[in-house]
Each structure stands twice: as C-alpha cells, then as structure tokens.
Amino acid sequence: MATAAWLIALVALAATLAFRGVSGVAWAGAALAAFIFSTLGGAAQWLVWLLALLALAAVSLNVTSLRRALVSDRLFGWFQRVLPQVSSTEQEALESGTVWWDGELFSGRPDWKKLLSTPKPQLSEEEKAFLEGPVEALCAMVDEWRVTHEWYDLPPHVWQFIKDKGFLGMIIPKQYGGLGFSAFAHSQVITKLASRSGTAAVTVMVPNSLGPAELLLNYGTEEQKTYYLPRLARGEEIPCFALTGPEAGSDASALPDFGIVCRGEHQGREVLGIRLTWEKRYITLGPVATLLGLAFRLYDPEHLLGDKEDIGITLALIPTRHPGVHIGRRHLPLNAAFQNGPNWGKDVFIPLDWVIGGRDCVGQGWRMLMECLAAGRSISLPASATGSAKLAARATSAYARVRVQFKTPIGRFEGVQEALARIAGNTYVMDAARMMTASAVDLGERPSVISAICKYHLTERGRQVINDAMDVHGGKGICLGPRNTLGRAYQHTPIGITVEGANILTRSMIIFGQGAIRCHPYVLKEIAATREADLEKARSAFDEALWGHIGFVLSNAVRSFVLGLTGGRGASAAGAPVLARYYQRLTRYSAALAFAADMAMLTLGGSLKRRERISARLGDVLSQLYLGSAVLKRYEDDGRPAEDLPLVRWGLEDILYRIEEALAGLIQNFPSRPLAWLLRVMTLPLGRRQAPPSDRLGREVVERVLAPGAVRDRLTDGIYLPKAPQEPMAQLERALAATIRAEVVEAKIRAAAKEGMFGSGRQEDQARLALERSVITREEFDALDEARALRREVIMVDDFPPDFGMAKKPEATAPPNTARQTA
Template sequence: MITLGQILALVVVLWVSAYKRLRTGTGLALAAGVLVVCGLIWSVAILPWIFLGVFAALYFLHDLRKDKVTLPIFKMFKSVLPPMNQTEKDALEAGDVWWDGELFKGNPDWKKMLSYPKPELSKEEREFVDVQTEKLCSLVDDWKVTHEDKDLPKAAWDYMKKEGFLGMIIPKEYGGKGFSAIAHSTVVQKLATRCGALGVSVMVPNSLGPAELLLHYGTDEQKNHYLPRLAKGEEVPCFALTGPEAGSDAGAIPDSGVICKGQYKGEEVVGIRLNWNKRYITLAPIATVLGLAFKLYDPEGLLGEQEDLGITCALIPTDHEGVVAGNRHYPMGQAFMNGVTSGKDVFIPLDWIIGGKDYAGKGWRMLVECLSAGRGISLPASATATGKLSYRMTGAYAMLRKQFKTSIAHFEGVEEAMARIAGNTYQLEAMRNMTAGAVDLGVKPSVASAIAKYHMTELARSVVTDAMDVHGGRGVIMGERNYLAGGYMSMPISITVEGANILTRNLMIFGQGAVRCHPFVFREMQAAANSDERAGLEEFDSLFFRHVGYGVSNFIRTLTLGLTGSRIAPKPVSDKTGRYYQQLTRMSSALAMVSDLSMMIFGGDLKRLERLSARLGDVLSQLYLASTVLKYYEDNGRPQEDLPYVEWCIQKSLFEIQKAFMGFFENIPVKGLGTALKWIVFPYGKQFKMPSDKLDRQIVKPMLSDNGLRDRITVDAYLGSAEDAAGRVEDAFIKMLAVAPIEKTLRKAMKEGQLTSGRNVEETVATAVAAGLLTQEEADQYMVFEAARSDAIQVDDYSKEYIRTGKQTKKSSSKAAA
C-alpha cells in the first residue's frame, strides 16, 4: 500500500510537471523530492525509485542514450524521411513562423498576441485614404468600366500614376509613398468597394511583382533605375509566373533560360537565351517592364559546375526585341488588364536577373517569401471590401424593400442570411487588420497568410452569396444600379489566384504549417539531412527527446483540459471573453497532440492523405480566425456593442474546430484510434454549437439603423453620392430613418381606425394631412423619402441594341421594380 501511494505521488508530480511543461530535469528533481518526503513520512519504497531511476538515466546519461536509443531511431528516421525536391525545400524554409506557431504548439501565449501593436494608419496615410483614394473612386464608373469600355478611364489611370497609387510600397527615398501594409490594405479595400478592376490595378503593382522583389533582392543599380520610375507610374509592371502547364505547381514551369554568349548593344556578352509562354498575367497587356520566372540551365558551365540552376527571376523591358505582349484575357467578365506574354529565343544580359547573377537559381525562394505579402494583404483587402459593401447595402436594402407591407429585414429567413453577412464581415475586418499588422511587424507570415487568403476569400464568397439572396432580383439584374454583381462574379478569381483554394487548404495550410510551426519537426528534418552525420545525430538526440516530452505534455494537457472543461487554463483577460481563451487553449493543445500522433503514424504519407490533413489545417485556421477576432476586440477597447459579434465569431470557430476534429476521428484509417482520440479530446461528447437565433438577431440589429458600430464595421467602404449605385440606397435608408416617427404615426392611425389606407402612398398621406394626423411639412418629407425608396429598389433596363452591342444609347424608360 505504501508503494502504491508513492507511485501515485510520483505519477501526480510527473503529470503536473508535464501539464506545466516544466523542463525534464526540473520535473525529475521534483519527483525525487516528493519520494524523499514520502520516505521520511512512511518508509522508502524501492519500485518508485526504480521507475524514476530509469527515466533519470535516459535523461542524464547522454552518451548511453545517444548510442543505445537515439542512433537506431535516427537511422530509421532518415530512411523514412520522404524525398524533398528543392522547390518543396524552398517553400518550407520561406517565410516566418509567427502567431501560427504559438497556436500549433498547444499552449499559446495570449498575452504575447495582445501585446502586438494595434495596426493603425499614420496621419499621412489616413489623409491619402480620405482624399486621394476617395477622388480616384469618384473617377470610375464600375458599369462603364466593366461592361462598356472594358478598361479604366484615362483620367483614372493618369490620376493613379500622378498620386503614386502604383508605388505605395516603394520607400520615399525612391519617390514612393513608403506606406505601411495596413495602409496598402486599406487603400485596396476602398478601391475594391467601388470597382473590382480598380482595386486589382492598384493591388498588383504593390503586391507580388517587380517592386517588391527589387526592394528585397535587387542590386543597387536595379533599384536606382527602376524604383523611381515604378513609383511615378512611368513604368507599369507585371510579373509572369503562371503558364499553361504550371499553376499552383510552379516547380513544373516549362519556361526556360540557357546561359550562353550573345550580342547585346553590339558586344558579345554572357547572358541568357529565354523561351516562355505565360498566361493569366495581370497588367501584361499594358506593362512596360516584365518580371519573368523561368528555369535556368548552364550546360556550358559558364557560371560554374552546376547545370540545373533552378527557378530564376529576371526583369525585362517589354519593348526588348522578341518580347511579345499578347491578347487580353476576359476573366469572369472583369475588365482589369490580364493577358498573355511570350518570347522565343530572347537574349538578355545576366545583370537583368533580379539581384544579379548571384541570385541565379534563387527565384523560387524569393517568390514564396514575397508571396506572403500578396496573400496577406491584397486578396484579404478585396475580400473585406466585398464583405463591407454587402453588409452595409444588404441591411439598408432589406429595410427599404417591403413584402406583405413589412420590411424584408424582419423575416426570420432573411435575418438568418443577414446574420452570416454580419458575423463574417466582422471576421473579415478582424483578420485583415491582424494579418496586415504582422507584415508591418517585419514578419513574412507564410502560413498565416495562406490561412487568410483561403478563408477570407471563402468567407467573402459566402457573404456576397447571402447578399444576393436577400436582394433577389435587385442583385440579379445587371446595370449601373447593381453594386453586388461585380463582386459576386469576381469571387472565383480571388479564389483561384495566388494558389487555388483547394490546394491551399488541402496541401499548404497543414502541409507547411505542420512542419514549420511545429517546435521540433523541421529542425529534426534538418538534423537528419545534415551531411555531417555525427553533428546531425547530436542535434537530433537533443531534439527527439524534447519532442517526446512535448508529445507527452500535449497528451496530458489535452486530457486534463478536456476533463476540466478547460476551466483551469489561464485567462489573459477578466471579462466575458476570458472563457473563450480557455476553450481555444484546449483546442490548440488537442491540435498539437493529434498532429504529432498523425505525423508519427503516417509520416510522409500524411501529405497524400489530403482530406485528413486538410481537417487538421481547418483546426489551425479556425484557431487563427478566432485569435484575430479577440485581438481586434481588444485593440478597439472592448466596446460592449461588439461583444455579440465577438461571441458569434468565436462560437462559430469553435463549432468548426469540433466539426473538423470529428471528421478526422471518424475517417482516420487506424481501427480504434479515432474512437480513442475522440474520447481524449471530447470526453463529454460534442459541446460546441453554432450561434443561437438570439445571437443572430443581436448582430443583425446594428445593420438596420445608422450607428457607430455599423460605420466602424464598414469603415472606408466607398458609397459615393445619391446618384451612385451604393449611395442611392444609403441615401434612401437615411431618409427612411428620419421619417420613422411619421411612419409610426401612420401605422398607429390605421390600426386604431383613424386612417384608411388609400390606393397609393400619395393618397394615404394626403388623407392623413386632411385628418390632421400629419402636417404638410411632414407629408412632404415622407413623400421625398418614398420617392427615394422607390428609386432605390428599381433595376435597370436597356434597349435590345444596347444589350446586343453595348454601344447604343441606353433606352429611356421607367425602371422595373425589383
């Protein structure tokens, strides 16, 4: 009995040590101390000391452990390690581990997250958004751009170049704006609420393209030549990566360059003879300078002994001999400049390689590091634009549009769709801020930006689909009045570019995240790949046994947090959201445990089990989504009116985490393992639910009135004047709110029998004036509103000739009601 008691005491100490993630030596010392105390109280029991001694020997006898235990494991690990080509290696090593690493390791430091600076615009950036960006929006008519001219007007292009929109990321010393990532994001977002083509035209030169590559890798000569010209719009850039045979698999590009001697400016020089055929290249039809990715070969050994140098990036003037700027593409009816470029036997000098000849073969690493900015800023900005415009307009339109004499906003089916619009738009804005803020911290968040790209574009697709459903015919009929159709039609573009979403979810988020974010796996792989086997074994020995301790800790933590409902987890805040931090900590611990076990069981095969790994990626993603909401809430001072939105988003994320875990457990191809994991992670069964109808109602309510929260959620959405598509609906909505007391008077009078409804609104209002229920001034105000409301719900109609050609003057006729 004494022995059993001491074994139990030993287990408790080691359990608590594992839960607290104490150092192994510290845990063993505490265990020894407890056994000493137990021996003094009762008597010494041998068995607990034997157990402790075995653990201590493995820990402290380094050489014995390394030779007898680690070496066989090291050899087995090297034999089962999947082969990795240079493209995969570069992708894994690119970018930085950031908050995603905290979420993956199972014990996130929430105070660290909350200490990140709040992303904010400088005074200069705020003025640029409010003045120049507003002005640029006013120069563009989305319908005319998209359906008539198929291009931005010259005035917009000229203003864009003059005011530095194409050089926002270029430092001021080169004549650029030197704007922050959050400013870049905000400008693109605002432009995209006005016109998709406008947003894309500014987005591309400021994301993945020549300017960013030059800033990070260019030679001084290249920077001094190109950056001032790019900043002023004297050069228009494009970057050509994708081709007919290579999309997301950039390593498969057939475009090639061969190191050889050739003529340049009348002299024989060492250069590159290029052949390429690219498509889907934004701005290619109007670009003056072409960034080009290709595979570089050196068969004659002019640069060294290596023949296959790898993917390389070069910068080529489009007027250079042999460069062909081909025809335009027409992506989903969108009018931004997108097209093809090709070249056959085009000779360029070596110093046109971005970074010079020293960067030959380093192009893929350059691209994947810079791609995180595009994924983390540009596409999230355009997705948020879709959300903000949908949020503001759907709330207003749903109040203006009536069915059965009731605003459709008050139908529960409509409310359900509007709740998704509201909650998802709040999520989009939170994620936009935190992800762009990471870039401003100097981080290249490769995994977090992939999460942002995938989930934000998918959320935007959901939001605009719900908005279309609520608008009905008003959203379906194309014309100057339609502010939704452009965003609806362009969503597949965002979902396809910069890594198709299917591959981003199934291969990238967990595939890259599991290796890069894990505290040990990537370093273990590097140790195994070390050409110095002795040094590799030494490093592996330290990492592997720390990894074992980490795995044990994750199991202990997950089971303990599950059994206690995570109530013992620390909370960084004392308000109502503290409980959510505890639950997310528990799910983070579960992800760490399940991921470790999965990698141990399946090894390299896990990346081929895409549906399983994607579900674990979903868990990591939802942890990140929830984090951004909590950060956004804290950054804004915990406003109480935001709390329902925060709860809605976190509850949804927790439910999605639970759903992903359950899908993983039910489909894991190891008999009995899924059931065991389900019990460990969810010992009391499913406990997370989607937000309630009551919470849905709470987050929809701010959409239906003019208030500070509505303005903050949709900040920097361009509405324009009462003559613009969005401005027309907003103007009628504000007028509706102003006449609410008058409408209430009319409804009350009709309910009490003091007023009979006329054949139309004019007759009813005139009767109310005659009965003394309204003053003439009130009647006039109400009729002004009614005219604005009627105009706001109309849709466009066109002559047959215009529909056929798009060139005939629009037919003047009454509008058809939605």
C-alpha cells in the same frame, strides 16, 4: 485503499508536471521524490519497486551520453525513413518567411499577452491624407459599370491619375521616388478601392504585391534599384510578373519555361547571357506592361557559371519592347476589366545582368518568390475580399431595412436575419484578420503560413458574404446595370479564390503541409538533423530535438485531455474579462491541434502529404485559431466597445464550431482506427459540445447593423461612400435614414387604425386620412412620401433596349488602350 490513494496521487502528479510542460530534470526530481516518499510512507512493495525503476529511468534519460546510447542513436535511422521527404522547392518554401503568432498557436499554450501587446495598426498623417484625398478622388472618378460593360479598361485619364498620384509605387521607398507606405496603408487603400471598383483595385494592387518592385526591393542590385524603382514609382514603367503557364501552375518543379546560359550579342557587343523560351498566361497587367518579370528554369550545359548544369528557378526583368517578346491578346476573367493576358518568347537572348539580383541570384528564384508571396497573400487579396465584403454588408443591411414585404422590412424576417448575421459576422472576422496580418508585416514579419491562411479563408468567407448578400437582394442583385451595387463584386469573387494558388490547393496542401513543419518547434530541427553531413553533430542535434519533441507531445496530450474535460477552464486568459472563456477555449484547441498534428505526422509520416483531406482538416484548425485570435485582438484594439460584443461573440462561436467540425472530421476519417479512438478521447473527451452561433445571438447582430450607428460604421469603416445623389450607395443611405424616420410615423398610423379612426386600405390613403384628422403632421406626412419615393428608387433595376444596344456597340467610343502609350 492506501495503494489506490498512492496511485491517484502519482497520476495527479504526473498530469500536473505534463500539463505545465516542465523540464526532464524536474521529472527526474519528481520521480526520485515519489520513490522516497513511497518507501517512507509504507506503500505496497510492488509500487515501491515500480517507482524505483521509473526514477532510475528518469535520471538516466537526463544523462545525455546514456540517453543517446540507449534510445536516440537507435531511433536516428528510423526517423530518417519516416519523416516526410521534402523536395528542394518544398525546402525553399519551408525556409522562406518567418514564424509569428502561428508558432504560438502550434505550441499548445499560446501567450495571449504577447499578442495583445503588439501595437494597434495605425496610419501616418501622410497615409491618412492619401486615403482621404487621391484614393477618394480615384473612387469618384471610376464608373465600374462603364469600365466593365463598355470600355473593358480604365479610361485614359484614370490611368494617368493613378500614375501621377503614385498609386503604382506605394511600397517603393521615398528615396526611390515612391510613397513608402506601410503594409497597413497598402491594405487600407486596396480595401477602399475594392469597395468601389474591382478593376481599379487589381490595377493598383498588382504592382504593389508580388512583382518587379517587391522583388527589386528585396533582391535587386543597386544598379537595378536605382534605374527601375523611380521609373516604376512614376508610372513610366508598367510592371507585370509572369509565373503561371499552360503546363505548370502551382507546381514549380514542372516549370517548362527555360533559359540556357550562353554568350550572345547585346547592344553591339558580345556578353554572357541567357537564351530564353517561355509561354505564360493569366498575367495581370501583361497586355499593357512595359516591364516583364519572368520566372524560368535556368540551365548551364557549358558550365559558364560554375559546376552545376541545372541551376534552378531564376527570375529576370525584361522590357516588353525587347526583340522576341510577344504580348498576346487579352483574357476576360469573368467580366473583369483589368488587363490580363498571355505572353511568350522563343530563343530570346538577354544579358545576365537582367536577372533580378544579378549573377548572385541565379537559381534563387523560388526562394525569392516564396518570401515575397506574403505581400499578395497577406495584403492584397485579403484586402480586396474584405473591401467587397464591407460593401456587401453596408448595402445589404440598408436594403434589408428599406425593402418591405408583407408590410414588414425584410430584415425582420428570420430567414433573412440568418443571412444578415453571417454577412456581418464574417465581415467582422475578415477585417480583424486583415488588420492583424498587415500589422505583422509592418512589424517585420514575413508570415508565409499566415499569408496562406488569410488568402484562403478571407476569400472564402468573402464568397459566403457576397452569396448571402445576393440572396437578400434577390432580383435587385441579379439584374446588372448602373444601379446594381453587388453584381460585379459577385462576378469577380471567384478570381480572388483562383489566383495566388487556387483555394483547394492552398487548403489541402499548403496551410498545414507547410505549417506543420514550419511552425512546429521541433520537426524542422529533426529534419535538419537527419540531413546534417557530420554524423556526430547530426545525432547530437537529433537527440536534443527528439527529447524536446517527446516532452512537447506528452504535455499537449495531457493539456488537450484536461482542458477538454474542463472546457478550457484552467488555461490562461488575457484581455477583456467578458471574453476570458474564449481565450481559454482557443487555448484548449491549440493543445488539441498540437497533439493531433504530432499523431498524424508520427503515424502517417511522408504519406501525410498525400492525405490531403487529413492535412486540410488540421490546417482548418490552425486557420480558425488564427482567425479567433484576430477577433480577440481587434476587440482590444477598438477599445473594447461593448456594443460590438454580439459581432465578436458571433465570430468566435462560429470559429469554435468550425474547429470542432474539423477535429470531428479528422477523427472520423483517420486511417488508423485505434489512433482515431485515442484522438477522440484526448481532443474531444466529452464529444462535440460546440454549437454554431445561436438564433438569439444572430438577432442581436442584425439589430446592430439594421440601423445607422457606431457598430455599422465600424464594421464597414474604410469603404468608399459616394456623395453624389444619383449614386446607388448614396441612394441606399438616404433611403435608410428616411425609412427609419418614416417608421415612427407609420407606427402612429397603425395605432390610430387599431382604434378605428379610419378603416383599412392602402397605406397612402391611410396616411392622407391621418393627416386630415391630425394624427400626423405635415412634416410627418412629407417624411412618409420621401421614404416611399426613395424606397421606390432603391428597389428599381436597370432596363435596356431589346437588343441591349448592340446595334450601336461598334460606334461606342471606348477609351483606347493607352496605359502603355502614356508610360
């Protein structure tokens, strides 16, 4: 009995030390103390000897030279073989950007106070004025139906307005003539534009994300900045950036476009330059661009720049009017009207100083691109997806209250409520992640892993929102025309899912493939150690990283198991007490992710890159942890509004369910079955316990958004709400208000009918009888009439001539392609 008590106490001691992640010295001290107390306490002789050996081992492992001789140096060569092999382009991707909250989530013990202490994103007075002035005006100017159906471009006066008001230079500092806006302001502008016009949103966001301006700001020579940035800010130059080609999309190592360093003639004199051959496609703004940013692989066979022949991926700026540059005809991405098309050139000579950053930046292109991708992935695409989702949430919540079937608003049907809850919940999660990520960029972060998380998950959740919205709208949603508020957003949704790295690739290869190494506190250090040329330095660095890694694995194994048993109880929490359990449960899954990731990397090694489904599921856990963090942060930033709690809880319950789904899928499909069993025991010791958001919670969410109010306004804040009475969204808002007023009157009529004051019949006849018998007043009767008229207006769809006006099409006065002409 005494021996059993000793064993229980020792296991509890070891678990406590591991759970707290104490140092090796603390482990050695605890082992010595256990040995001493076992000797004095009369423990069994075999236990005393076992504790003596453990104490000796613990003390020895704290002596660096002894530890290295016995263990670390022997493992050094093995680690060189099993660690994932990293190509040069992968290495540049890993070294790009910064690690922010993603590192905390990978630690197994995220510091929630650190997250909540980051400032709430705020707009300056100048940024607010821009949103309320030029952005509002631009939205009012755009008729997306005519843009996409008749003109296939923004009208000339809209292009000119965009240039004159500085939309193309939002990220360019004021010293160069730009607006100098924050990332959060950039995000807010794109969100509002996307709620009105996908064409306008894309036209504005591309020059302000991955493109010449972003690259010049970070890497351009002072001469390049001084010349180009003011011209870009004023709209005198229309930029595009050409990376993707027919033979190479996401695989930069296979980039076939090339340049040869050589001498040639430029402006009447011989200069050192590059002879370029390329073919690109899918280039947004390409057909109207005056300035082409080009990615290519640079070779120096004559060694005019140095000893290397294959210099690497390089970026250059080329005026599109330069001899040999060919701008092709336009692509048509799913009825979108933004300018997009191919370009190419063969043996086009450019001077070397057209390389972005000049001679010092040749061969640095991939690193430059990876570091600048954060703008497109972190800001533009999440903002455009969120803008569309907010539009869908606003329109669908109104339509579900206005549209009546079986004498009941369709928003009261449980099937429709299921879709409405997803629409509202997903939109809340998307907006929270959008804002938190933009705030991180403004704090100086360049979150490469987080940017991939946002790009993938916000465009995917946006797809779910727009699909649900179309289901609720039914025939109203699928009939295109000026009255349709959702059709073009539905058509454009796959575009965001495809660009900046297709979502399949982003999920299966980038999020965890990059995040596992980039965010892990030790793996990158171990890889760097195995590549160190100085053997003594390499082994010393490896030893330090290895033993930190061992302690990290042990701690997270225990934390994952213990917190799995307690459902997260025992983990730290922060923020609103009402949400404390969510902080704890997310911490639990953070530990589970850290342990599972280490087991996957340890056993699969370099083959993990080829196990894309395993990698994807681990990435899903990391992603959902980030989204959950954003939801908690938003609730705090909003001032903890109690009426928003159903939305917050719905988002978090959905996130936790998805985490368990990903972990269960990982365990079920893990190639090593013994290790799969271990993963199950350590990460899901009680099995799967998390359910998706309940029907009751969904109903609470729907009740918050089916009527005008603070919750609905916060959920859809920042979108364009037109005031003109003929606008479909304005009609919906008026119909919603009228419907709610009419519902009170309809309840009176139903009550009178039940009392036998008049028989059954059409609602219009009953209303007339109710007025005659003073059941309702004239004002109430007029309110019913108004609601019926507005409902009729809202549910109507557009119709066209039998030939859809094709006979007149050639005579249509489509605005000419003047973007380049007016530059």
